[in-house]
Amino acid sequence: MSEFTLADLEAIVHARAHSGTADSWTAKLYSSGMPRAAKKLGEEAVETVIAAVGGDRGELVAESADLLYHWLVVLTVAGVPLNEVMAELERRTGQSGLAEKAARDRA
Numbered sequence: 001m002s003e004f005t006l007a008d009l010e011a012i013v014h015a016r017a018h019s020g021t022a023d024s025w026t027a028k029l030y031s032s033g034m035p036r037a038a039k040k041l042g043e044e045a046v047e048t049v050i051a052a053v054g055g056d057r058g059e060l061v062a063e064s065a066d067l068l069y070h071w072l073v074v075l076t077v078a079g080v081p082l083n084e085v086m087a088e089l090e091r092r093t094g095q096s097g098l099a100e101k102a103a104r105d106r107a
C-alpha cells in the first residue's frame with residue numbers, strides 16, 4: 001500500500017505552481033487561471049465516469065489519479081487549502097448522507 005497522501009501531492013502542486021518553471025504542467029495550468037484549470041478538471045471527471053462505466057479497473061485508477069491531481073490544481077488556483085475540504089468532510093462524519101438530505105428537504 002502506498003503511503004503517499006493527497007497532502008503530499010498538494011505540497012508538490014503548490015511548489016510547482018509557484019515555480020515559474022517552463023517544463024512544469026502544473027505551473028502552466030496554474031498560470032492560465034481558473035477557467036482552463038476547471039475545464040481540465042471537468043474533462044478528467046468525465047473520463048473517470050467513462051472508465052467507471054466501462055468497467056476497466058486500470059483505467060479507473062489512472063483517470064482517478066488525473067482527476068484528483070487536477071482537483072488539487074483547481075483548489076490551489078482558488079486558494080482553498082485541502083485541509084479546509086478535509087475539515088468539511090470531517091464535520092460530516094457524524095451524520096449519514098440520507099439523514100443530511102432529509103434535514104435539507106424538511107428545511
Ligand SMILES: N=c1c2ncn([C@@H]3O[C@H](COP(=O)(O)OP(=O)(O)OP(=O)(O)O)[C@@H](O)[C@H]3O)c2ncn1[C@@H]1O[C@H](COP(=O)(O)O)[C@@H](O)[C@H]1O
Nearest residue numbers: 009012013016017023024025026027028043065066069070
Ligand atoms: N499527478 C500529476 C499529473 N497527472 C496528470 N498530469 C498531466 O496533466 C496533463 C493533462 O493530462 P491529460 O490526460 O488530459 O493529457 P493530454 O490529453 O495530453 O492533455 P491536453 O493536451 O488535452 O491538455 C498531462 O500533461 C499529464 O502529464 C499531471 N501532471 C503532474 N502531476 C504531479 O505534479 C508533479 C509536478 O508536475 P509538473 O508540474 O509537470 O512538473 C508531478 O511530478 C506529479 O506528481
